Amino acid sequence: MTATPSIQSRTSSETAESHSKVPALVEYPERATVLNLAAEQAASVDADEASPFETLRRLGELGLLTKGRHGSLLPQAAVIYDLATECMSTAFSLWAHRSTITFFDAVGRSLPDGLADGSVSGSTAMAAAFKDAAGVGNIAVTAEPTEDGYVLNGVIPWASNLYPHGVAVLPVVTAEGHKLIVTVRTEAAGFDVKPMKNLLALDATASGFTKVTDVHVPSEDVLSDDVPGFLASVSAPFLLMQASFCLGLSAAALTSAQEYRDSSNGVFREDFDRREQEFRELSEEVIRLAEDPAAAGRLEVLKARLNAAHLAQAAAHLELTVVGGRGYVATSATARRFREASFLPVQSPTEGHLRSEIRRG
Structure with missing residues (x-):
């Protein structure tokens, strides 16, 4: 049973209220910690003087980056909601990271080391797949088959959480039009990120344009061939x-x-x-x-x-x-x-x- 939040009644818990009057989406034991951590860094993150992952890694130590992986997503939604009440950049970064975890869960794959606690960042470069499926865009990374996988070339116009040694998930398409979902390490040779700065907001989210040049993806890094x-x-x-x-x-x-x-x-x-x-x-x-x-x-x-x-x-x-x-x-x-x-x-x-x-x- 959950209670619908009310702005007027301000029903947040007493511990959280000591810091924030914003109502909870739903209550959970670590809420005050989430609010405080986000608030402490909000100004620095907004000024691009700190990374959202400084907060996310502390939340990872509490197991708050992997809530709701099975069954109800509400526990994770509540954390993202609370982060956004204090710092949208941090909430946005958690959304991208947690979506990457969802992609591995969707195909029954074990998470890469470090993804669960945020010591390794997850980047969802999946916009092109959703646009292609909706008929409002195309997949701009091609995949050429090799003996042990594929070689990728093309561009990713926008993705976030593009930190070194991170994990990115993206769609690709072969010359014959066959579409795949693959995972690539952000430090892979040929995966070249050009950071985007001077944004109106979210400047600290490690967002950027990526040129993909002869990036090798082994067969085991193909997450799905059923897009x-x-x-x-x-x-x-x-x-x-x-x-x-x-x-x-x-x-x-x-x-x-x-x-x-x-x-x-x-x-x-x-x-x-x-x-x-x-x-x-x-x-x-x-x-x-x-x-x-x-x-x-x-x-x-x-x-x-x-x-x-x-x-x-x-x-x-x-x-x-x-x-x-x-x-x-x-x-x-x-x-x-x-x-x-x-x-x-x-x-x-x-x-x-x-x-x-x-x-x-």
Whole structure:
């Protein structure tokens, strides 16, 4: 049994409340630790002076990077949500890392050493696979068969968590059009990452463009040759973890804005009421879907992800509107959330991608 979080009631645990008034998605024993660790590093991570993985590795020591690998995903969604209330970059990095774990679980493979505790980073370079399946893009890495595997060439326009000695998972396609999911070590010869910097937010997420030149992938590093089946098994957790950090950002923005509810002679009360109702309904929906992701309907998950992103943008805008000039200072938490929310329409799956899939049904 879970309780739908409420911005107005602020039902977070007493230990967590000592640090944060943001409601929990669901309660769990380590919540206060998660909030504190993320808050301690938030400003440094936002300034690209610290890596999100400094926090993730500490959470890995507590077993909080591998929650919900079987059955309910809700324990992991709750951690990602809480990280996002303090630092979207850290929540985003955990989403990418935890998605990589999901990819190995989907095919019954043991995790590479270090992935479970975050001492090795996981990078999901899977955007092209989802776009290709939806008919809104193509796979840009080719695979030429060899005696013991494949040789890869092409580009990965965007991926994150591209740290040295990490594990990346990506789609490839042969000259005959056969598609595969493979895993590559980020330090592999020919896997050349060009970091992307000067982003509006998430500058510390080790995101970048990757040129793939004659990278050898042995046969044992092919995770799947059934891409449609693979995507069907990983899409729900992939998208629900994204929806979770959208909800966390929304909760933080709405909570921060609460004290201004009656500002300007109360003209924003209706806006607050509408966003809080959306938050309650979406939280309830994400909780329901995350409790049994294997049974979640595809359209339900797509809509939850899109609606959660829309709510995060609206909540961040409302916060900035009512907080006023103090929130416009670039180093403020309000400004950070506004910048973080601006990323959501372009994160893969992008808003255009999601809307296209939903319209197609």
